[in-house]
Amino acid sequence: MKGRFFSWALVLLTIASFPLAAQEDFGFGGIADDGDAGFTGLGGGAPFAVSVSGEVGMELLGYVREFDEPADTALDGNLQGKLNFEAQGANVKGVINLNVNPPDETFTFGSVTLDEAYLQAWFGGFEIEGGLRKLTWGKADSMGPLDVINPYDYRSFTDITDSMEIKLAQPVIHASYHAGPFSKIEAVLLPWFSPHRFAESGRWAPSSASPLPLVRPSNDELNTLKYAQAGARFTTTIGPADIGAQYFYGRMYQPAAALTLAGTNPTGIALDYNRYHQIGVDYAQVIAGFNIRAEAAANLTDDLDGDDGALYNPAIVWSLGFDRDLFWGINLNLQCNESIRLKNDEVSDDPLLDIEAGSELTSTRITAVVSKKFLRDELEVRATGICGIEDKDFLIVPGIYWTIQDVQLEFSVGIFGGDENGQLGQYYGNSFVKLGLIYTF
Numbered sequence: 321m322k323g324r325f326f327s328w329a330l331v332l333l334t335i336a337s338f339p340l341a342a343q344e345d346f347g348f349g350g351i352a353d354d355g356d357a358g359f360t361g362l363g364g365g366a367p368f369a370v371s372v373s374g375e376v377g378m379e380l381l382g383y384v385r386e387f388d389e390p391a392d393t394a395l396d397g398n399l400q401g402k403l404n405f406e407a408q409g410a411n412v413k414g415v416i417n418l419n420v421n422p423p424d425e426t427f428t429f430g431s432v433t434l435d436e437a438y439l440q441a442w443f444g445g446f447e448i449e450g451g452l453r454k455l456t457w458g459k460a461d462s463m464g465p466l467d468v469i470n471p472y473d474y475r476s477f478t479d480i481t482d483s484m485e486i487k488l489a490q491p492v493i494h495a496s497y498h499a500g501p502f503s504k505i506e507a508v509l510l511p512w513f514s515p516h517r518f519a520e521s522g523r524w525a526p527s528s529a530s531p532l533p534l535v536r537p538s539n540d541e542l543n544t545l546k547y548a549q550a551g552a553r554f555t556t557t558i559g560p561a562d563i564g565a566q567y568f569y570g571r572m573y574q575p576a577a578a579l580t581l582a583g584t585n586p587t588g589i590a591l592d593y594n595r596y597h598q599i600g601v602d603y604a605q606v607i608a609g610f611n612i613r614a615e616a617a618a619n620l621t622d623d624l625d626g627d628d629g630a631l632y633n634p635a636i637v638w639s640l641g642f643d644r645d646l647f648w649g650i651n652l653n654l655q656c657n658e659s660i661r662l663k664n665d666e667v668s669d670d671p672l673l674d675i676e677a678g679s680e681l682t683s684t685r686i687t688a689v690v691s692k693k694f695l696r697d698e699l700e701v702r703a704t705g706i707c708g709i710e711d712k713d714f715l716i717v718p719g720i721y722w723t724i725q726d727v728q729l730e731f732s733v734g735i736f737g738g739d740e741n742g743q744l745g746q747y748y749g750n751s752f753v754k755l756g757l758i759y760t761f
Contacts, residue, residue: 374403377758384751413440436489445498452489457553459602459613461655465637466600466615471573475519481704481717502557513547515593516573527746533588561605568598577675578630594632596621610642626663629674634662653689684709698723713738713745730756
């Protein structure tokens with residue numbers, strides 16, 4: 321309830337900021353056009369501009385394994401859209417981005433949800449913003465280990481290769497200071513907490529299931545300062561290199577589990593989200609035509625000895641990637657992410673006593689995107705691949721994207737494969753074909 325109240329309060333604050341920022345522009349005294357880009361009132365206030373943008377699209381989605389029985393095959397058809405409002409004055413900006421999210425029924429509109437809603441103000445080199453926000457920290461192209469501000473929505477894997485699309489906006493207070501033309505200091509406070517979202521039923525529900533009932537923290541508990549998170553980040557440019565360093569104190573978005581007992585008999589599994597400190601650095605530079613990006617961090621949980629089965633062990637996390645134009649106009653974007661568990665010898669072999677029992681010392685994932693454009697960049701052929709090394713599984717998404725002015729036509733295929741016990745391989749039956757049409761305005 322508190323989280324819902326806070327979200328709507330931010331929306332109302334953003335809406336209220338529009339007339340406050342332009343009280344002279346849209347007052348009862350009339351509007352005068354002074355020839356500037358915005359409107360000003362009779363008092364000669366600063367220009368004020370309002371813009372509306374968004375997209376409207378239709379998507380047909382079919383699952384390949386169902387095509388062998390056409391009589392029983394149903395295509396999911398979704399009408400969906402985005403509507404973005406922005407009002408900006410001399411030193412203030414209010415933004416509301418809405419998603420029209422249809423439910424699973426064919427060709428029906430569902431609810432309108434907030435994607436982002438925030439108020440931003442700046443005074444010289446100082447900037448502050450508050451609201452529901454998606455922020456990106458670190459240099460990695462997608463899902464880097466330093467990008468810790470927002471959880472992800474894993475209730476469907478049809479857009480899993482677009483990290484910004486599946487990010488969940490969080491209530492934040494974010495401040496930054498530009499110390500010169502190349503350096504910036506940031507601080508962020510997340511007063512409440514939201515974890516990753518997973519499907520609890522249906523085709524995208526994780527295959528692992530517990531015979532014991534799960535007990536999760538309630539939303540009222542998550543929306544308290546007990547689950548608050550905060551961090552700070554510094555970025556600068558030294559010669560040809562962009563570097564950064566950050567500290568974050570928060571909670572892991574992946575739940576940890578512990579048995580609840582009645583005497584010696586297990587009665588359930590209590591889920592919680594481990595506290596951890598992250599200390600990390602990142603680096604980016606162009607070397608010999610390679611646009612290189614690297615991140616490394618230590619995630620320090622409360623289980624520094626590695627022997628508490630209800631807590632994740634500390635870990636070293638890193639990513640290394642690059643993009644480069646190859647031959648014939650082909651572009652390659654390659655990234656490797658890995659987590660290395662510390663104190664691995666202290667992990668119990670009993671999965672009832674340790675949440676990391678049976679898991680590998682390392683977790684490595686490679687993401688590659690190969691693309692080429694034709695017809696004055698209107699037509700793009702692109703293939704995205706994600707491979708889990710230890711899980712021995714993969715997702716490959718080849719597609720054709722044709723953009724004519726403001727309209728894009730997409731035809732893509734998602735292929736899951738590999739070990740059926742892997743994070744991606746478990747969805748081997750969900751390989752899909754997607755046809756989409758999107759108009760951007």
